Amino acid sequence: xxxxxxxxxxxxxxxxxxxxxxxxxxLAIAADLFAARGVxxxxxxxxxxxxxxxxxxxxxxxxSKNAMVDEILREFLDHQRRSYDEVLREAADARTTxxxxxxxxxxxxxxxxxxxxxxQNEANHLAGIERFDHLRQASRDFERVWKRVLADGxxxxxxxxxxxxxxxxxxxxxxxxxxxxxYNPRGRLTINAIAEQYIAILCEGIAAPERQ
Amino acid sequence: xxxxxxxxxxxxxxxxxxxxxxxxxxLAIAADLFAARGVxxxxxxxxxxxxxxxxxxxxxxxxSKNAMVDEILREFLDHQRRSYDEVLREAADARTTxxxxxxxxxxxxxxxxxxxxxxQNEANHLAGIERFDHLRQASRDFERVWKRVLADGxxxxxxxxxxxxxxxxxxxxxxxxxxxxxYNPRGRLTINAIAEQYIAILCEGIAAPERQ
Amino acid sequence: xxxxxxxxxxxxxxxxxxxxxxxxxxLAIAADLFAARGVxxxxxxxxxxxxxxxxxxxxxxxxSKNAMVDEILREFLDHQRRSYDEVLREAADARTTxxxxxxxxxxxxxxxxxxxxxxQNEANHLAGIERFDHLRQASRDFERVWKRVLADGxxxxxxxxxxxxxxxxxxxxxxxxxxxxxYNPRGRLTINAIAEQYIAILCEGIAAPERQ
Amino acid sequence: xxxxxxxxxxxxxxxxxxxxxxxxxxLAIAADLFAARGVxxxxxxxxxxxxxxxxxxxxxxxxSKNAMVDEILREFLDHQRRSYDEVLREAADARTTxxxxxxxxxxxxxxxxxxxxxxQNEANHLAGIERFDHLRQASRDFERVWKRVLADGxxxxxxxxxxxxxxxxxxxxxxxxxxxxxYNPRGRLTINAIAEQYIAILCEGIAAPERQ
DNA sequence: TATGAATGAGGTTTCATTCAT
DNA sequence: CATGAATGAAACCTCATTCAT
Numbered sequence: 001x002x003x004x005x006x007x008x009x010x011x012x013x014x015x016x017x018x019x020x021x022x023x024x025x026x027l028a029i030a031a032d033l034f035a036a037r038g039v040x041x042x043x044x045x046x047x048x049x050x051x052x053x054x055x056x057x058x059x060x061x062x063x064s065k066n067a068m069v070d071e072i073l074r075e076f077l078d079h080q081r082r083s084y085d086e087v088l089r090e091a092a093d094a095r096t097t098x099x100x101x102x103x104x105x106x107x108x109x110x111x112x113x114x115x116x117x118x119x120q121n122e123a124n125h126l127a128g129i130e131r132f133d134h135l136r137q138a139s140r141d142f143e144r145v146w147k148r149v150l151a152d153g154x155x156x157x158x159x160x161x162x163x164x165x166x167x168x169x170x171x172x173x174x175x176x177x178x179x180x181x182x183y184n185p186r187g188r189l190t191i192n193a194i195a196e197q198y199i200a201i202l203c204e205g206i207a208a209p210e211r212q
Numbered sequence: 213x214x215x216x217x218x219x220x221x222x223x224x225x226x227x228x229x230x231x232x233x234x235x236x237x238x239l240a241i242a243a244d245l246f247a248a249r250g251v252x253x254x255x256x257x258x259x260x261x262x263x264x265x266x267x268x269x270x271x272x273x274x275x276s277k278n279a280m281v282d283e284i285l286r287e288f289l290d291h292q293r294r295s296y297d298e299v300l301r302e303a304a305d306a307r308t309t310x311x312x313x314x315x316x317x318x319x320x321x322x323x324x325x326x327x328x329x330x331x332q333n334e335a336n337h338l339a340g341i342e343r344f345d346h347l348r349q350a351s352r353d354f355e356r357v358w359k360r361v362l363a364d365g366x367x368x369x370x371x372x373x374x375x376x377x378x379x380x381x382x383x384x385x386x387x388x389x390x391x392x393x394x395y396n397p398r399g400r401l402t403i404n405a406i407a408e409q410y411i412a413i414l415c416e417g418i419a420a421p422e423r424q
Numbered sequence: 425x426x427x428x429x430x431x432x433x434x435x436x437x438x439x440x441x442x443x444x445x446x447x448x449x450x451l452a453i454a455a456d457l458f459a460a461r462g463v464x465x466x467x468x469x470x471x472x473x474x475x476x477x478x479x480x481x482x483x484x485x486x487x488s489k490n491a492m493v494d495e496i497l498r499e500f501l502d503h504q505r506r507s508y509d510e511v512l513r514e515a516a517d518a519r520t521t522x523x524x525x526x527x528x529x530x531x532x533x534x535x536x537x538x539x540x541x542x543x544q545n546e547a548n549h550l551a552g553i554e555r556f557d558h559l560r561q562a563s564r565d566f567e568r569v570w571k572r573v574l575a576d577g578x579x580x581x582x583x584x585x586x587x588x589x590x591x592x593x594x595x596x597x598x599x600x601x602x603x604x605x606x607y608n609p610r611g612r613l614t615i616n617a618i619a620e621q622y623i624a625i626l627c628e629g630i631a632a633p634e635r636q
Numbered sequence: 637x638x639x640x641x642x643x644x645x646x647x648x649x650x651x652x653x654x655x656x657x658x659x660x661x662x663l664a665i666a667a668d669l670f671a672a673r674g675v676x677x678x679x680x681x682x683x684x685x686x687x688x689x690x691x692x693x694x695x696x697x698x699x700s701k702n703a704m705v706d707e708i709l710r711e712f713l714d715h716q717r718r719s720y721d722e723v724l725r726e727a728a729d730a731r732t733t734x735x736x737x738x739x740x741x742x743x744x745x746x747x748x749x750x751x752x753x754x755x756q757n758e759a760n761h762l763a764g765i766e767r768f769d770h771l772r773q774a775s776r777d778f779e780r781v782w783k784r785v786l787a788d789g790x791x792x793x794x795x796x797x798x799x800x801x802x803x804x805x806x807x808x809x810x811x812x813x814x815x816x817x818x819y820n821p822r823g824r825l826t827i828n829a830i831a832e833q834y835i836a837i838l839c840e841g842i843a844a845p846e847r848q
Numbered sequence: 849t850a851t852g853a854a855t856g857a858g859g860t861t862t863c864a865t866t867c868a869t
Numbered sequence: 870c871a872t873g874a875a876t877g878a879a880a881c882c883t884c885a886t887t888c889a890t
Contacts, residue, residue, distance in 0.1 A: 022853075038337055040252050044881065057854050059882065095419060121333070124393065125250055150418075159418050167401070167409045168418055170394060175387030181336065182382060189379070197379045205417035206362075206371050206380055207307060234870090256864060268866075269871050277864065446849090462761055464676050468885060480887075481850050489885065519843060545757065548817065549674055574842075583842050591825070591833045592842055594818060599811035605760065606806060613803070621803045629841035630786075630795050630804055631731060658874075680860060693875050695861065 023061050026051050031072045031114035039069055039122050069118065070131055076115035077138040080108045084145045094153025099199045101146060105176050106195040109183060116180045143169065172202060235273050238263050243284045243326035251281055251334050281330065282343055288327035289350040292320045296357045306365025310384075311411045313358060317388050318407040321395060328392045355381065384414060447485050450475050455496045455538035463493055463546050493542065494555055500539035501562040504532045508569045518577025522596075523623045525570060529600050530619040533607060540604045567593065596626060659697050662687050667708045667750035675705055675758050705754065706767055712751035713774040716744045720781045730789025734808075735835045737782060741812050742831040745819060752816045779805065808838060 029050045033042040044065050048055040062068045083104045087097060109116045123139065126132040146169045153159035176198060183194070241262045245254040256277050260267040274280050295316045299309060321328045335351065338344040358381045365371035388410065395406070453474045457466045468489050472479040486492050507528045511521060533540045547563065550556040570593045577583035600622065607618070665686045669678045680701050684691040698704050719740045723733060745752045759775065762768040782805045789795035812834065819830070 020852095038252070040250070041337060043879080045879090053853085054855060055881085056856070056883075059884095060853060065881070098418075125253060153418075157420055160412075160416070160420050162412075163418055164405075164409045167406060168413060170391065171387045171410055171413055174390035174393075175383045178386035178390050179382065181386075193376075194379060197376045198383055200372075200374070201380060201383055201414070201417070203417045203419040204372070205413070205415045206310075206365075206375055207415040208369055208372050255862080257862095265870090266872055267864080268873070271865070272870055462674075462676070464674070465761060467883080469883095477849090478851055479885080480852070483886070484849055522842075549677060577842075581844055584836075584840075584844050586836070587842055588829075588833050591830060592837060594815065595811045595834055595837055598814035598817070599807045602810035602814050603806065605810075617800075618803060621800050622807055624796075624798075625804060625807055625838070625841070627841045627843040628796075629837070629839045630734075630789075630799055631839040632793055632796050656873095679858080681858090689874090690876060691860080692862075692877070695863095696874060701860070 020061075026058065026061055027068060027072060028114075030068045031118070034069060034072065035114035035117035035121075039065075039118065039126070066129065066131055069126070072115050073119055073132075073135065076108065076112035076119065077135075079112065080105075081138065081141055083108060084142065088145060088148075094149055094156060094158040095203060097149045098153065099203070101149065102172070102176060102199050102202070103192075103195045106179070106191045106198075109177070109180050110185060110191045113180060113183070113185065116177065120177050120180055142173075146172065175202075232273075238270065238273055239280060239284060240326075242280045243330070246281060246284070247326035247329035247333075251277075251330065251338070278341065278343055281338070284327050285331055285344075285347065288320065288324035288331065289347075291324065292317075293350065293353055295320060296354065300357060300360075306361055306368060306370040307415060309361045310358075310365065311415070313361065314384070314388060314411050314414070315404075315407045318391070318403045318410075321389070321392050322397060322403045325392060325395070325397065328389065332389050332392055354385070358384065387414075444485075450482065450485055451492060451496060452538075454492045455542070458493060458496070459538035459541035459545075463489075463542065463550070490553065490555055493550070496539050497543055497556075497559065500532065500536035500543065501559075503536065504529075505562065505565055507532060508566065512569060512572075518573055518580060518582040519627060521573045522570075522577065523627070525573065526596070526600060526623050526626070527616075527619045530603070530615045530622075533601070533604050534609060534615045537604060537607070537609065540601065544601050544604055566597070570596065599626075656697075662694065662697055663704060663708060664750075666704045667754070670705060670708070671750035671753035671757075675701075675754065675762070702765065702767055705762070708751050709755055709768075709771065712744065712748035712755065713770075715748065716741075717774065717777055719744060720778065724781060724784075730785055730792060730794040731839060733785045734782075734789065735839070737785065738808070738812060738835050738838070739828075739831045742815070742827045742834075745813070745816050746821060746827045749816060749819070749821065752813065756813050756816055778809075782808065811838075 026047070030042070030047045033047055033050060036042075037046075044055045044058055047065075047068075048058050051058075058068075062071075084101065087100045087104060090097075090100075092100070119135070123132075123135050127135050147165055150159065150163065150165045150168055154161065154163050154165065179194065179198075183189075183191075185191075238259070242254070242259045245259055245262065249258075256267045256270055259277075259280075260270050263270075274283075296313060299312045299316060302309075302312075304312070331347070335344075335347050339347050359377055362371065362375065362377045362380055366373065366375050366377065391406065391410075395401075395403075397403075450471070454466070454471045457471055457474065461470075468479045468482055471489075471492075472482050475482075486495075508525065511524045511528060514521075514524075516524070543559070547559050551559050571589055574583065574587065574589045574592055578585065578587050578589065603618065603622075607613075607615075609615075662683070666678070666683045669683055669686060672678075673682075680691045680694055683701075683704075684694050687694075694704075698707075720737065723736045723740060726733075726736075728736070755771070759768075759771050763771050783801055786795065786799065786801045786804055790797065790799050790801065815830065815834075819825075819827075821827075
């Protein structure tokens with residue numbers, strides 16, 4: 001084990017206090033900065049300044065900058081995992097399920113926008129740090145969900161027989177999650193509109209149906 | 213915005229030296245590191261070390277670290293712009309054209325893999341620096357090409373009438389370019405295979421066609 | 425030299441509170457940490473944590489970290505001074521007196537182990553701080569006691585005529601007090617055993633007496 | 637393995653360059669400060685200031701502050717080990733050997749004064765850091781040398797039969813090495829004078845021989 | 849008495865860059 | 870072309886201490 005673990009030094013950082021209001025505030029501020037500028041490019045000075053405190057004061061609440069990143073990401077990942085699992089338990093047909101997965105991805109993106117942006121931008125780089133090992137597991141968990149539904153759909157004839165499951169999964173994943181780069185919660189395009197359009201393209205393609 | 217102007221010293225290199233072999237070598241080494249670890253996270257020391265020289269020596273070839281990034285990106289962007297323009301000049305039907313754009317995107321990704329990764333990962337962050345203003349222009353150029361073809365296709369009935377051009381463009385762009393994160397030139401999935409599968413999904417959708 | 429004066433606030437504690445039980449407990453905890461890790465290396469957070477309170481709470485009992493160190497050292501130094509003085513008042517021959525000084529040093533080390541360790545490790549560094557000026561005086565007091573006995577013994581013929589008083593004093597002092605680094609109160613070697621062996625070596629040497 | 641290892645990042649720090657003149661200068665400056673104020677209490681800023689450079693510049697020569705400490709200590713320890721081993725190879729009687737060990741200890745103290753002071757003051761605290769694991773081995777090596785000679789002497793009758801080898805060793809070690817705290821190379825007491833007086837006390841004791 | 853949030857100074861280290869040789 | 874020493878700014882983090890509650 002390397003140095004990248006929460007040492008639980010101060011009472012204020014022990015399990016119970018994880019939910020303090022000030023903490024949540026600071027975390028939200030940090031998340032927005034991380035999302036906008038990148039984790040490395042965001043300095044603790046900037047976070048502190050945005051929060052109106054001094055850099056050292058951040059360390060009363062968090063063990064390190066990476067500990068903040070970690071907490072931000074975990075909250076999103078836990079939520080998203082639960083959300084996907086719910087869909088699987090509802091056991092609809094493959095096409096309905098895929099559509100619902102897309103919808104829930106966009107809803108997660110809406111609710112945890114900063115976290116999604118961080119995850120999307122930096123998962124690769126962060127994964128080199130021991131503390132962020134769990135990111136890889138989360139990615140694998142997500143992958144398993146999508147691929148299972150795609151494979152089911154192909155087997156039952158809901159999806160094309162020549163569908164390459166891996167490539168389809170990657171196309172969807174990348175297309176959907178990368179939307180966080182341009183999605184604007186206060187823009188004209190709502191989460192629902194985007195999701196439904198993506199689902200349409202994904203399922204039916206952009207080509208017009210042949211006239212019969 | 214910082215002040216990122218090429219200093220006077222650069223003049224001595226702008227003409228002849230730009231094409232030196234050593235330069236290209238160094239640039240390739242740097243590009244791979246930038247792509248793998250991120251621009252900020254890659255130190256000039258690491259680049260120098262990979263090249264077997266000392267950090268100071270890099271400055272005989274390039275004005276700065278960002279100058280290297282700039283050169284790496286420009287090469288790719290110029291190529292890609294020309295490649296897209298060629299497609300437009302060939303004036304096929306919309307669907308053929310879209311397919312060809314996808315193919316040429318993947319070919320660009322194959323040839324300028326590191327540059328694409330850098331562009332994909334860091335264009336947003338770099339765009340804040342004066343020297344990288346041109347990235348935004350390049351993005352706009354690409355966008356114009358894709359949207360024109362999509363709009364043409366919708367007008368001529370090749371594409372669905374209810375297609376949201378902007379969203380379709382973004383979905384394609386994100387899905388295609390983000391593939392650089394996992395594309396492995398020595399893997400089993402060739403550029404061609406990926407491109408054709410993506411084109412199929414994109415045009416026809418993943419859903420099996422209704423039996424008539 | 426820093427300004428280390430007890431602030432006005434301390435007045436409220438100087439009389440009655442000095443003897444509180446909680447204080448003594450906290451002081452003992454701090455002393456052990458200071459001894460084990462060094463004064464500088466021990467943080468008030470660690471002390472507080474060991475005591476089960478928060479760092480800020482320590483300041484209800486003590487003015488500062490150095491005030492704790494000071495109190496710990498003073499208790500030992502006052503005791504040791506009194507103990508040495510008693511020996512001098514008993515007025516035995518030089519050799520008996522030296523032996524008794526050694527014994528009482530070890531007894532002091534046993535009773536004020538942490539304080540002795542701190543004194544031994546850090547007197548030099550602490551002496552640069554105004555508040556710890558008295559350490560130098562204590563050292564001088566101790567030195568005077570030992571040297572007087574050694575000089576008496578040399579004059580009366582109890583000790584060798586070629587004895588260098590200063591060097592002998594230093595050898596004894598260093599050899600004896602440094603034992604605090606390895607002395608283990610729960611180990612097999614008792615304070616008495618160590619003292620008697622040291623007295624033997626000191627007085628008779630390690631060499632076997634010449635056969636006559 | 638933790639983070640405390642030389643990473644050999646820069647060419648200037650690779651094996652060969654270990655002997656540069658500037659390095660040695662800087663190391664000597666640092667050693668004196670470490671010895672005088674303690675390792676923790678000495679800041680890299682102070683070292684740099686003493687050397688007339690900026691703090692960051694130190695990192696051109698050394699990987700870290702602890703790397704400097706390590707190098708300082710290793711040089712002394714390697715020397716002292718070799719020096720002790722030479723004595724053992726000369727195979728004189730136990731008393732002569734012990735005397736020679738004392739002499740060589742003082743000579744080592746003279747030549748590597750700062751290193752000895754650091755070793756004496758901080759070996760215990762440093763040993764908690766992985767990088768300084770070897771300190772414990774060095775201590776054990778030294779202990780083995782002294783104890784072997786003491787045991788030999790007791791067996792052959794050169795030393796008292798009731799000598800406690802462990803305690804005798806510790807007394808000598810502590811008495812001798814702690815002298816570094818007050819030894820002044822420009823003072824009146826030469827290394828030789830101190831060594832001979834210590835040898836006399838150690839072997840014959842401070843008590844005057846009984847008249848025969 | 850105790851808490852928890854904050855301070856402010858200072859710590860070690862990193863790193864792009866410069867420049868005399 | 871390359872080196873190696875140095876710069877200077879800025880990074881993350883630590884910690885004794887304060888103080889309103």
